[in-house]
Amino acid sequence: xxxxxxxxxxxxxxxxxxxxxxxxxxxxxxxxxxxxxxxxxxxxxxxxxxxxxxxxxxxxxxxxxxxxxxxxxxxxxxxxxxxxxxxxxxxxxxxxxxxxxxxxxxxxxxxxxx
Amino acid sequence: xxxxxxxxxxxxxxxxxxxxxxxxxxxxxxxxxxxxxxxxxxxxxxxxxxxxxxxxxxxxxxxxxxxxxxxxxxxxxxxxxxxxxxxxxxxxxxxxxxxxxxxxxxxxxxx
Numbered sequence: 031x032x033x034x035x036x037x038x039x040x041x042x043x044x045x046x047x048x049x050x051x052x053x054x055x056x057x058x059x060x061x062x063x064x065x066x067x068x069x070x071x072x073x074x075x076x077x078x079x080x081x082x083x084x085x086x087x088x089x090x091x092x093x094x095x096x097x098x099x100x101x102x103x104x105x106x107x108x109x110x111x112x113x114x115x116x117x118x119x120x121x122x123x124x125x126x127x128x129x130x131x132x133x134x135x136x137x138x139x140x141x142x143x144x
Numbered sequence: 145x146x147x148x149x150x151x152x153x154x155x156x157x158x159x160x161x162x163x164x165x166x167x168x169x170x171x172x173x174x175x176x177x178x179x180x181x182x183x184x185x186x187x188x189x190x191x192x193x194x195x196x197x198x199x200x201x202x203x204x205x206x207x208x209x210x211x212x213x214x215x216x217x218x219x220x221x222x223x224x225x226x227x228x229x230x231x232x233x234x235x236x237x238x239x240x241x242x243x244x245x246x247x248x249x250x251x252x253x254x255x
Contacts, residue, residue: 063243065245072233072248073245075242132178132190133178133180133235135189137187
């Protein structure tokens, strides 16, 4: 298995533009998590899905952020409009649907909003 | 959002020294405690997942203990090597299945 696949690896955009980050979880994993890593707050949980259903989105910073999981093999995190303070590394992770199981992380998307 | 704290924030040790870090977490609604190793420019990789009070896990020179009643876990590295240099993250899983990470302990092993 190729692991969790995220794209793009790097994204540079201008303030006000729409940004879409993509994630393909490991096949057979039922839970998917989006995290944001910043210097100040470390790894913050934004949202997680279980069986494609959003379970907890309380970590999503504001209405500019939205996430979808239309099927078991694909999820997107969208920021519209983007702002410079959104600049961070965004990680996607997946796990089988059991709490004892470890997370498998993607390689992350480095987002820079100018 | 739950409070997961790690100490120290950063640590420098000499090659060959043994070291340990602390993770503290809420003692209620405990489900699991994870430890991850995060090397610069890579993704976090799981070291241990512990679920029972008193659990001890070991992987080579790295081991971890768990006390769910008082809400802490220790990670130990015996005979540190330069390749152990990384940020070590702990993460708490409560009943809601969320996984909340601490801010990590950044370890630098000096050759």
